[in-house]
Amino acid sequence: MQPTHQPTDIHQRVLARDLASLPDGSPACIAGWVHRRRTLASVTFVVVRDRTGLTQVVVKDAETISRLSGIPEETTVEVTGTVSLNPAAPGGAELVEPTFTALTEPAVAPPVELWRPTFGAGLATHLDHAAVTLRHPRHRAAWEIASASLRGFRSALTALDFTEIATPKLVGGATESGANVFEVDYFGRPAYLAQSPQLYKQMLVGVFERVFEVGPVFRAEPHDTVRHLAQYTSLDAELGFIRDHRDVLVILRAALAGMVEAIESYAAEAASLLHVDLPRVPEEFPVIHFADALELVGADPAEPDLSPAHERALGEWALTTHGSDFLAVEGYPMAKRPFYTHPWAASSPMHPRQARLAEPGGDGFEGSNSFDLLFRGLELTTGGQRLHRPSDYRAALERAGQDPATLAGYLAAFEHGMPPHGGFAIGLERWVARLTGAKNVREVALFPRDLHRIMP
């Protein structure tokens, strides 16, 4: 069939969600993708998909039915017809006596039938054909949850006086860690893709006190894992004039509560489709000290980190003891934290474990004012208080064997006066994977990038 070229007038089109609110028998024009054609003996059903849902179109006219063979699934169409209110139809209304106008050429069949409730292919097929397979309702739903989360993160933080920032993704020198960075040919000189906005968000606390950024970060992760991407979306926040890391936890709680609320408000259908059991975010996160956490799970008290099994056990403990899906573990050993981490502060109520350390001959690790937030027994995000005194930075860089000259622009912020401050970062794709139960973070990213994949 020859597609006619009559682009839809957006002002006159009726969306799927609004069809049932029209009077029975009224004329209506819908537009979308042919989601499914189903031919029975005397009638053909054509389901049309738009951004708000599905509309069932009932075709009985023989000539129109024969024309449908030229409008395969995924072809975009405009359909004019008559509204028939019908409680048995999806959404309570269907379109009858239709006239179809294709808006493009007949679509090539997708690699997977997109109308089937489950996605009938593996991850590689999905990623190879993402431009089409992302249209599957389950993939679309995962991103709708991501998109709502971004909205909730921002609204929670702007309500708390945070200023949105946009920081350089091209950096000239040493970055946060130095390992796993992508090198860029920057007008003939080497530059690097930023692994996080960490240094810039701290500098901008000096300007705006409270800042957040939502943006891409880059890790040249050389391993093929189910939880790492070469590019992911980081939700970063940083704030000044805190007492210690506990104040950062207060803000993190507000951000996560905002994200959950936004999913409830703007992506409820998506969450329901993917059977997401949204967490209740408690008024205050339960907190356990790292040393107590080790003891609780029966680990060696000299362990510098928690294993995945330990984290799972702690998650169960938080649920049974505090009724919470979340648990903050504070006081992580400094040795496992980046150079800008603030040590366990003397002003904090001293933890028994830290007190023993402070005694003459005290062994074990030096604790930090940082935390991991576990969500259902898995690490969701890391945060904490940062150093803010210039002399502390000079000492920390010396300990780390790092040349202060490469960080001169960053260190200037501290020389010129910074408040006690801290922050956190949430990986968007990891958050959505946890919520939806996706085994691989690639399932919930749009066009993920990894060791092997740079296309499409």
Next chain:
Amino acid sequence: MQPTHQPTDIHQRVLARDLASLPDGSPACIAGWVHRRRTLASVTFVVVRDRTGLTQVVVKDAETISRLSGIPEETTVEVTGTVSLNPAAPGGAELVEPTFTALTEPAVAPPVELWRPTFGAGLATHLDHAAVTLRHPRHRAAWEIASASLRGFRSALTALDFTEIATPKLVGGATESGANVFEVDYFGRPAYLAQSPQLYKQMLVGVFERVFEVGPVFRAEPHDTVRHLAQYTSLDAELGFIRDHRDVLVILRAALAGMVEAIESYAAEAASLLHVDLPRVPEEFPVIHFADALELVGADPAEPDLSPAHERALGEWALTTHGSDFLAVEGYPMAKRPFYTHPWAASSPMHPRQARLAEPGGDGFEGSNSFDLLFRGLELTTGGQRLHRPSDYRAALERAGQDPATLAGYLAAFEHGMPPHGGFAIGLERWVARLTGAKNVREVALFPRDLHRIMP
């Protein structure tokens, strides 16, 4: 002086904006940066800056005055004292009988006195010391306008059913134009930094119909100009089921109106400080055809583009004739537009100039369904309708001499059914520079990147 380590309790601190709402004589604790110290014969004034404004602290006690020499400008402090309501004080209240606690070591003097109303140094000094000089109220204000604009852009588009997306910044093959791309060492293979989310936002129209993205884009601009950056923040939108580019203009108008409203709501003080004359966004942008625009400014009708002088003349014409700061110029020659541009559609009311072209022997250019939006006589943004039929893409790539194989993932979206669609992109820094009258886009960016600058 020895700074004591007593980080501020964020729960008890009073912000500058709230001080005058406390009862006269009540105790209060403020925190911020020492903005200025001013010593008179019998009294010293210390102005403390926080994220909400300035507080004047009145020091009469000789011992406290002598201690102030150890707390220079930009040192972060906590000040406890007594509220004194005083209509003569900035904000209507000041703090008297103060006790100062430094929150860090004495700050090194900034390269420029930040308390002076004008910034007393050139652009190079500002950019070299951005971590500190961004604290100057004028620089901070410019970014507050940027930040509010982002908020308005998103809220306008989410209200219109747009879904936020996050697309790859690392791309494997041919991008939109091919020139001026940064090359990345991607696990030993070449990859490139995305110059725009153009191809991805189109693919995602196939998924969500209406999408937007706010994110960094990268241009390896080899020239040193006042309007180009190697990284800038692009506000991108794209939507399906349009009639033609005029529908895109409707959305662009809504986005810009949202941005202006958000500046009024959230950055009014910043706009006032920088003497921003916010535009009134008309209900509908006036539109002129490219050929008529050439005629109006007396240019050669064979000109394929508008010069800056032409744009200025058109801006004046829009203001005097339509009372509008904005003017859309539609029907730009296809030759000056990228390969995905939709030609002037037969379905559009045919413009006389286009009609002459269609006549036998008609000369001149082939017009497009695209536009430039002029704001006060300067190009602010470009947009338009894109091709959506796969055969049109095959023909366009052949004309452009581009290998379709490098764009296979993108072309798949069209083979599998796409609606008529279009979109636009606004450069955030350019928008803010136009509003604030900044001569150089670097003045309004946080840590700009260019041919010479990759630090801080």
